[in-house]
Amino acid sequence: MTSKSRWLAAGGVAIAAALAAAFLLMWKPALAPISPPAQGTFDAGTRLAGARVVALGDCIVCHTAKGGKPFAGGLPLATPFGTIYATNITPDVQTGIGSWSLEAFTRALRYGVARDGHLLYPAFPYIHFTRMSDGDIAAAYAYLMTREPVEATAPANQLMFPLNFRPLLAFWNVLFLHPGAQQPDPSKDAEWNRGKLLVDGLGHCASCHSPLNAIGGEKSGHAFDGGIVDGWEAPALNALGAAPRPWTREQLVAYLRTGRASEHGAAAGPMLPVRRDLATVAEADVQAIATYLLSIQKLRPVAATDAASTREALASAEAQRGATLFAASCAQCHGPAAPMQSIGERPTLAFSTAVNAATPRNAIQMMLSGNGWHGEDSMNYMPAFGQIYNDQQIADLASYIRAAYSQRGPWKDVEATVTKVRKENNAR
Amino acid sequence: MIHLTVNGVQHALDIDPSTPLLYALRNDLQLHGAKFGCGLGQCGACTVIVDGEAVFSCLIPVASLGNKPVRTIESLGTPERPGPLQKAFIDHQAAQCGYCIAGMIMRAQALLERNPHPTERESLEHMEPNLCRCGTHTRILAAIREVAHLPKADASHDKPQLAASHGGAQ
Numbered sequence: 060m061t062s063k064s065r066w067l068a069a070g071g072v073a074i075a076a077a078l079a080a081a082f083l084l085m086w087k088p089a090l091a092p093i094s095p096p097a098q099g100t101f102d103a104g105t106r107l108a109g110a111r112v113v114a115l116g117d118c119i120v121c122h123t124a125k126g127g128k129p130f131a132g133g134l135p136l137a138t139p140f141g142t143i144y145a146t147n148i149t150p151d152v153q154t155g156i157g158s159w160s161l162e163a164f165t166r167a168l169r170y171g172v173a174r175d176g177h178l179l180y181p182a183f184p185y186i187h188f189t190r191m192s193d194g195d196i197a198a199a200y201a202y203l204m205t206r207e208p209v210e211a212t213a214p215a216n217q218l219m220f221p222l223n224f225r226p227l228l229a230f231w232n233v234l235f236l237h238p239g240a241q242q243p244d245p246s247k248d249a250e251w252n253r254g255k256l257l258v259d260g261l262g263h264c265a266s267c268h269s270p271l272n273a274i275g276g277e278k279s280g281h282a283f284d285g286g287i288v289d290g291w292e293a294p295a296l297n298a299l300g301a302a303p304r305p306w307t308r309e310q311l312v313a314y315l316r317t318g319r320a321s322e323h324g325a326a327a328g329p330m331l332p333v334r335r336d337l338a339t340v341a342e343a344d345v346q347a348i349a350t351y352l353l354s355i356q357k358l359r360p361v362a363a364t365d366a367a368s369t370r371e372a373l374a375s376a377e378a379q380r381g382a383t384l385f386a387a388s389c390a391q392c393h394g395p396a397a398p399m400q401s402i403g404e405r406p407t408l409a410f411s412t413a414v415n416a417a418t419p420r421n422a423i424q425m426m427l428s429g430n431g432w433h434g435e436d437s438m439n440y441m442p443a444f445g446q447i448y449n450d451q452q453i454a455d456l457a458s459y460i461r462a463a464y465s466q467r468g469p470w471k472d473v474e475a476t477v478t479k480v481r482k483e484n485n486a487r
Numbered sequence: 488m489i490h491l492t493v494n495g496v497q498h499a500l501d502i503d504p505s506t507p508l509l510y511a512l513r514n515d516l517q518l519h520g521a522k523f524g525c526g527l528g529q530c531g532a533c534t535v536i537v538d539g540e541a542v543f544s545c546l547i548p549v550a551s552l553g554n555k556p557v558r559t560i561e562s563l564g565t566p567e568r569p570g571p572l573q574k575a576f577i578d579h580q581a582a583q584c585g586y587c588i589a590g591m592i593m594r595a596q597a598l599l600e601r602n603p604h605p606t607e608r609e610s611l612e613h614m615e616p617n618l619c620r621c622g623t624h625t626r627i628l629a630a631i632r633e634v635a636h637l638p639k640a641d642a643s644h645d646k647p648q649l650a651a652s653h654g655g656a657q
Contacts, residue, residue: 442529447551
């Protein structure tokens with residue numbers, strides 16, 4: 060053998076080995092289908108525990124289309140890579156998970172693999188659910204398998220090439236999936252460990268509240284630094300002391316359970332359904348979440364107050380125009396004399412997270428879309444102004460509100476942001 | 488001076504620019520169709536059509552309207568010659584106390600002008616912001632269905648509705 064042919068042979072073997080390794084990584088076996096578990100398979104206690112797990116995991120939020128049956132899927136999730144439709148997780152055999160064994164369900168939550176072996180997109184937060192305990196997974200399974208089966212097939216995903224080729228997700232998983240249940244930290248108490256499990260695992264808070272990198276993974280070292288989801292800013296969860304009134308445990312618990320914190324404001328946008336789920340779980344769970352969140356704070360420079368630039372901003376033409384709009388459109392509820400300010404501990408806009416945020420995004424979203432009725436849950440209703448005000452008028456209002464209620468200096472490029480946010484909303 | 492175009496007529500009013508449109512309509516133009524309900528954009532009794540959109544007139548300052556045309560229920564017909572939607576509301580006896588009705592009609596009118604044949608779901612979603620304290624929603628929706636040429640509500644809904652209208656006619 061010449062040295063050249065030896066090199067070629069060695070190269071061939073290396074390529075074959077790499078291909079074999081890639082194939083092993085990408086190929087997952089199907090697990091045998093089962094007949095749907097019979098009535099009475101799961102005892103009431105397990106189903107009840109499962110209801111709590113499923114609420115803490117917010118499963119219903121993504122797995123229910125607007126106006127659709129619970130857990131029957133079909134909700135479009137807009138990602139930078141295209142649109143993914145949430146799947147049907149009711150126990151329907153043909154279109155849902157009726158033929159999934161507990162083993163298959165567990166593999167999906169821990170490894171992101173469907174029963175038939177195809178890899179699931181990480182819009183399904185298995186990188187977080189993998190931290191769940193076996194007991195919680197079994198309880199969630201018992202709850203979901205005893206829901207009403209709904210025959211519903213989600214529309215086909217519309218993803219850009221090559222991401223529509225699922226086996227490639229295996230390589231994404233190598234980078235971002237670290238499978239396995241959470242191991243308790245013995246140096247911390249039980250409540251903290253419970254909170255960490257709920258925040259990092261089941262609750263998958265970091266999925267929205269962290270910045271994403273170019274391939275849709277959570278940026279390493281930046282967990283809870285804040286992110287953007289559905290056009291709304293999901294605020295940083297590790298800078299809770301930077302609010303005009305630093306968040307306390309009591310305020311966090313009130314916010315997560317009732318959707319309103321008297322020193323910060325009301326839940327809106329994508330947080331609204333999350334907190335509606337959290338209203339149904341044991342208060343101890345929400346207290347544990349608050350305890351854990353308060354333990355992950357990073358030291359940040361406090362935003363400087365700037366009285367001179369605030370005065371100047373208030374006198375600007377846009378703020379003056381905004382003041383006129385505010386007097387007719389907002390003051391009835393948000394003005395100092397409004398009854399709404401003294402009923403139900405509704406905070407002044409001076410405390411509002413959106414008004415004090417680094418960017419006007421959430422204030423703009425709130426004005427464009429309002430906070431709709433949700434059946435009897437109408438406590439924090441606000442009408443939408445997107446149809447009656449143009450971009451300049453929304454921007455004028457934002458500039459006025461910022462100048463009149465926040466000490467943190469004017470926002471930049473407000474009108475351009477309104478145009479951008481509105482365009483994004485219309486495309487969704 | 489504030490310039491308003493209401494029901495095709497131009498007006499120049501010497502009023503505060505932050506005056507809500509509803510106040511200008513009722514107090515300065517003597518158009519009393521639109522009602523003051525909550526003043527908070529929650530009930531819809533003040534609904535009028537601005538530039539084709541159903542809006543809460545209690546929340547819009549007159550200064551924000553520019554040249555946008557405003558239409559109130561007075562533009563749809565008269566007691567002698569009611570418009571098609573007004574006639575359907577009368578035929579279905581959709582009003583009980585009637586306070587919400589001008590708003591209901593204007594919201595429905597905005598939908599039907601944009602989309603003369605909405606689906607049941609579209610009309611339900613569109614009407615959601617307007618509240619009726621008396622609970623005549625089924626008759627209000629029946630009136631809208633008639634003008635939209637939608638089939639009557641299904642049998643399960645139909646029965647109590649029929650009974651109710653017979654009751655009203657007796």
